[in-house]
Amino acid sequence: MKSPIDLFQCVLADAGTWCCTSTTRDLLEITRRYENEGESFLTITLPTFATDLERALDEGMVTRDMFLSFRKHAGLPRLLGGFLERIFDRTSGRLLDAPCHTSIFFVRQVTLLYKKVLHPCSIERERKAYDKYIECEQEVRSWDSRVTERDLSRFSDMCSLLWSSDFSIMDHLVLNADLRPKHGPGKTADRLLGNEKYDNRTWHRRLEENFFPSVEFMLPNAGFHDILNDVDFLEPEAEMPVKVVSVPKTLRTPRIIAIEPTCVQYAQQALMEMFVDQLEKSNYLQGSIGFTDQKPNQEFAQAGSVDGSLATIDLSEASDRVSNLLVKRLFACFPSLDRAVQACRSLSADVPRYGTVSLTKFASMGSATCFPVEAMVFLTVVLLGIQDSLSRSLTKGDLKTILRKVRVYGDDIIVPVEHVRSVVDSLEAFGLKVNTRKSFWTGKFRESCGKDYYAGSDVTVIYFRRDWPLQQSSAPEMISANSFRNQAYKAGLWKTAEFLDQCWRRLAPLPVVLETSPVLGRHSYLGFESSRMCETLHRPLVKGYVVRASPRKSKISGEGALLKFFLKRGTDPVHDPKHLERYGRPESVNIKLRWASAV
Numbered sequence: 001m002k003s004p005i006d007l008f009q010c011v012l013a014d015a016g017t018w019c020c021t022s023t024t025r026d027l028l029e030i031t032r033r034y035e036n037e038g039e040s041f042l043t044i045t046l047p048t049f050a051t052d053l054e055r056a057l058d059e060g061m062v063t064r065d066m067f068l069s070f071r072k073h074a075g076l077p078r079l080l081g082g083f084l085e086r087i088f089d090r091t092s093g094r095l096l097d098a099p100c101h102t103s104i105f106f107v108r109q110v111t112l113l114y115k116k117v118l119h120p121c122s123i124e125r126e127r128k129a130y131d132k133y134i135e136c137e138q139e140v141r142s143w144d145s146r147v148t149e150r151d152l153s154r155f156s157d158m159c160s161l162l163w164s165s166d167f168s169i170m171d172h173l174v175l176n177a178d179l180r181p182k183h184g185p186g187k188t189a190d191r192l193l194g195n196e197k198y199d200n201r202t203w204h205r206r207l208e209e210n211f212f213p214s215v216e217f218m219l220p221n222a223g224f225h226d227i228l229n230d231v232d233f234l235e236p237e238a239e240m241p242v243k244v245v246s247v248p249k250t251l252r253t254p255r256i257i258a259i260e261p262t263c264v265q266y267a268q269q270a271l272m273e274m275f276v277d278q279l280e281k282s283n284y285l286q287g288s289i290g291f292t293d294q295k296p297n298q299e300f301a302q303a304g305s306v307d308g309s310l311a312t313i314d315l316s317e318a319s320d321r322v323s324n325l326l327v328k329r330l331f332a333c334f335p336s337l338d339r340a341v342q343a344c345r346s347l348s349a350d351v352p353r354y355g356t357v358s359l360t361k362f363a364s365m366g367s368a369t370c371f372p373v374e375a376m377v378f379l380t381v382v383l384l385g386i387q388d389s390l391s392r393s394l395t396k397g398d399l400k401t402i403l404r405k406v407r408v409y410g411d412d413i414i415v416p417v418e419h420v421r422s423v424v425d426s427l428e429a430f431g432l433k434v435n436t437r438k439s440f441w442t443g444k445f446r447e448s449c450g451k452d453y454y455a456g457s458d459v460t461v462i463y464f465r466r467d468w469p470l471q472q473s474s475a476p477e478m479i480s481a482n483s484f485r486n487q488a489y490k491a492g493l494w495k496t497a498e499f500l501d502q503c504w505r506r507l508a509p510l511p512v513v514l515e516t517s518p519v520l521g522r523h524s525y526l527g528f529e530s531s532r533m534c535e536t537l538h539r540p541l542v543k544g545y546v547v548r549a550s551p552r553k554s555k556i557s558g559e560g561a562l563l564k565f566f567l568k569r570g571t572d573p574v575h576d577p578k579h580l581e582r583y584g585r586p587e588s589v590n591i592k593l594r595w596a597s598a599v
Contacts, residue, residue, distance in 0.1 A: 001468040001503050004042055004114060005031050010496040011113060015106035018492065021082035026110075029079050039119075043251040045069050047115040049079070050108045051437055053087075057104070057454065058443040062093035083107050095443075101457040108452070109461045109491075116463040118248045126246050126254055130352055133244065133256050133364075136320045141360040143431035144325050151429065156329050158380050158387070162399065164333070166282050170274055171334040174211050179340075181217055181270040182567055184368075185585045188262040189243040189350075194554030194584030198564050200262045202232050204239055210343035211336065212267045220562035227559060241348040241356050242364065256320075258349055258364035267344040268368035275372035286403040289375055294449035300407050300414045301448035306456040310405065311420040311441030312448045315378070316433045318411030319365040322374045323431055327362045330376060341369065371410055378432075379408045382415055385426030389419040412448045417441050462487040472508055472545070475591045478520065479547060486515075486523040511542035513598045519544035520591065521598075528598045542598040545591040551582040 001007060008030055012023040033041045052066040062075055070077040075093035076084045084090075084107065086100035121129075173179065183197040192200060203214045214228055234240075240261045246254035260268065276291045290296060304310030315321070324345070331338035346367070348358050362377075363370040386402055387394045394402070407414040415423050420441045424434050440446050444455040452460045464484055469477035485504065489497040501522065504510045512529040513521035521544050530540030556564065561580050568574070576582070 004039075005034060006499070007464065007496070008110070008113065010499040011106075011110055011493060013495045014493045015083065015110060017495070019083055019086060019100065019103050019106060021086070021103075023082070025078075026080055026082075040251065042114040043117055043119070046111045046113075047250075049077070049111040050115075053104070053107055053111075054440070054445055054447075055437065056088065056093075057095065057099075057445040058440050060095045060443060062088055080107050080110065099454075101454055101459065104454050105457075105459040105461070108459060109493075112461045113464055116250055116465060117467075118465050119251055120248060121246070121251055121254045125252070127353065129246055129254050129256050130244070130354070132317075133320065133351060134354055134357065136317050137357065137360060140321060140323050140431060144323055144360055147325070147431075152325075152329055154384060155326065155380060155430070156332060158384050158394075159330050160333060161394065161396065162380060162383060163330070163376065165284055166278055167331065167334045167337060170278055171337040173274060174340045175336040177211065177213075177216060179211070179270040179274060180567065180569075181212075181266045182273070182569075183262070183266055184269065185583075187259050188265060189240050189259045190261050192262045194552055194582075195556035195560065195564070195580065196554060197262050197266070198560035199557050200266070201227075201230050202234065202261070203263050204343075205233050205235050206239075206343045207263065207267055208233060210339040212270075212340070212343060217267070218563075220559055220566055224559050224562075236347060239347060241350045242346045242366065244349050244351045244364065256364070258346070258366040260346060260367055264344055264346055265368060271340060271344065272368040272372055275369070275376075279372070279376075284400075286400065288403040288406045288408065289379055290407070290409045291372055291375070294409055294412075294451075297407050297409045297412055297414060297449040298451040301446040301451060302453045302456060302458075304414065304417070305444050305446040305453035308441075308444065309417055310414050310446070311417045312439060312446045313413040313415065313420070313424065313427070313441075314435045314438035314447070315411040315413070315427070316435040318378075318432070319363065319370050319374055320361055321432050322362045322377050324360060324362045326377050326430065327373055330373070330380065341373070344369065375408050375410060377430075378411070378413060378427075379406070381426050381430045381432070382406060382408065382413060382423050384430075385423030386415070386419045388426060389422035409449055414448060462491055468503065469507060472591070475547070475589045478508070478545065478591055479589070482520040489523060508593070509544050511544045511598065513542060513544070517542075517596070517598050518546050519596050519598065520547070530598050532595070534597070537597075540598045541595045543593065543595050545593055546596050547589060548592050549586040549589045551576070551579075551584050552587050553581065554583045556580050556583075 009027055012027050016023040037045065048069060049067065056062045056066055067077045070079050072078065073081065074090045076088060076090050083103040086103040088095055190202065203218060208214055214231060215222060215225065218231065219225065219227055242258035242260050244256060244258050246256055249255035279285060279289055280291060287296060300310055301312050304312065327341065328338065331341055345363060346359065348356050350356050362373060383394065405416045427434055438447060446453050451458065462484060466477045466480040469481055472478065485497055485500040488500065501510060511519060511521040512524050513519045514528050515523055519542055521542065528540065530542060532541050534541050
């Protein structure tokens with residue numbers, strides 16, 4: 001593939017075939033603007049076309065303040081005009097009574113194709129993201145200073161009504177030291193990797209004094225008590241701050257996350273596991289909060305797009321806008337749980353160009369407790385909004401009915417549409433920021449947890465994430481390209497899939513395999529191909545590239561290995577027999593040409 005335009009040509013050809021529309025001028029316009037404006041047109045400007053389309057679908061018409069970056073004819077943009085005429089009336093800009101769902105999908109697919117390509121942002125955009133992080137922290141601090149005791153009391157009352165039964169169970173677990181921590185495979189602020197984490201010799205005094213005693217959490221058993229002589233117990237003022245870093249998201253802005261110190265992350269994982277286990281099995285919550293399964297949110301969004309009964313709400317900078325003041329109120333009636341949550345919360349952050357800053361927010365993305373705690377705060381505030389909409393105090397009986405129509409998964413929120421405006425007001429009153437461009441409730445478009453629907457039809461697009469590989473050794477690009485090809489095939493982009501197959505065959509073999517096969521190959525509704533049978537397992541084999549990722553070398557001490565054994569979940573043996581020598585995320589991913597199963 002010589003140019004990004006080659007891929008656009010194929011996607012437009014598929015779009016024209018499906019919608020019986022000419023795309024010749026569309027391709028010329030995209031090519032012209034790409035040559036004049038460069039990559040930013042494909043990754044930043046063109047995706048705004050899809051954003052305005054979604055707004056127009058939600059409002060029922062195209063208004064003058066939409067599609068400002070594109071030339072218009074009558075009331076609609078010239079670009080992709082043939083598709084837009086199947087959705088809107090060109091003269092009035094109003095939504096047709098029966099808009100073409102396929103055209104909606106293809107307009108979004110063409111304009112969002114390169115939105116999430118994993119290229120680094122410019123230094124200026126990265127700096128602006130860090131500036132926004134600090135600005136957000138200042139806004140949380142400002143909200144803390146002006147929030148009224150009346151609002152906080154209302155929040156506390158709703159917490160007591162909503163969480164008391166589940167929190168009492170968790171409070172008892174904490175008080176009885178029934179917590180099991182674990183280490184994750186990712187990075188930490190103190191740069192311990194893999195098995196090194198099990199030999200960590202730093203512990204916070206706040207953890208020691210608040211239900212995370214080192215003798216229970218750092219040692220395999222009391223017989224290794226001498227290890228504590230080498231442990232550095234840090235007072236709060238000496239604790240290492242979280243390390244704020246940027247990771248790729250879009251070329252418009254990176255994602256800002258915080259990397260926690262090893263001991264903090266270790267304790268946070270214990271609380272996270274408890275939160276997830278208890279709240280997801282809670283009968284009282286009626287499945288209104290989730291952490292591991294996005295499908296209920298997606299099903300609610302699809303249902304809302306059909307009958308308009310449910311609204312989807314998205315929050316901007318959700319993690320960074322949850323004040324720790326609210327979290328303290330959330331757990332105020334359960335002192336053991338409250339002390340444990342606060343003990344494993346980092347107090348400061350190391351932000352590039354700003355140095356160490358104290359945190360008023362509860363936690364940034366990267367904390368293991370951030371996701372479950374923010375979801376609890378959001379659900380509480382949402383119910384306050386519904387209570388305001390009903391103009392009366394909610395009872396436990398009311399909650400059982402209401403919670404069947406409410407769903408919170410991170411910052412993806414679904415509520416009954418009749419309460420949505422009051423819920424939005426409630427969220428903003430508690431210092432949160434509703435992303436109005438990604439929140440929908442008036443039309444038939446809904447978006448939640450990575451799935452998009454219009455009037456019940458799935459209009460979710462696929463994104464081209466990485467550059468096309470130029471050689472076989474470019475393993476991440478090869479894996480991404482193969483994934484995109486198979487997604488395009490399943491989405492009905494037949495000409496795109498065929499073009500990608502031709503490009504791939506210049507690099508590597510491309511056998512037809514099932515989705516369960518480890519081989520990088522073509523998925524097909526017609527089954528799979530086989531070149532030979534395995535003599536020992538009697539299964540069909542094909543020759544192709546298989547992903548191979550070896551964890552980095554990471555030795556562990558004897559006591560660290562014993563601790564790792566006692567922290568293991570389940571009764572099954574560890575998948576990797578050499579996990580005491582190699583552990584953690586691999587330094588690199590490779591692909592190797594070999595015979596492997598086609599099924």
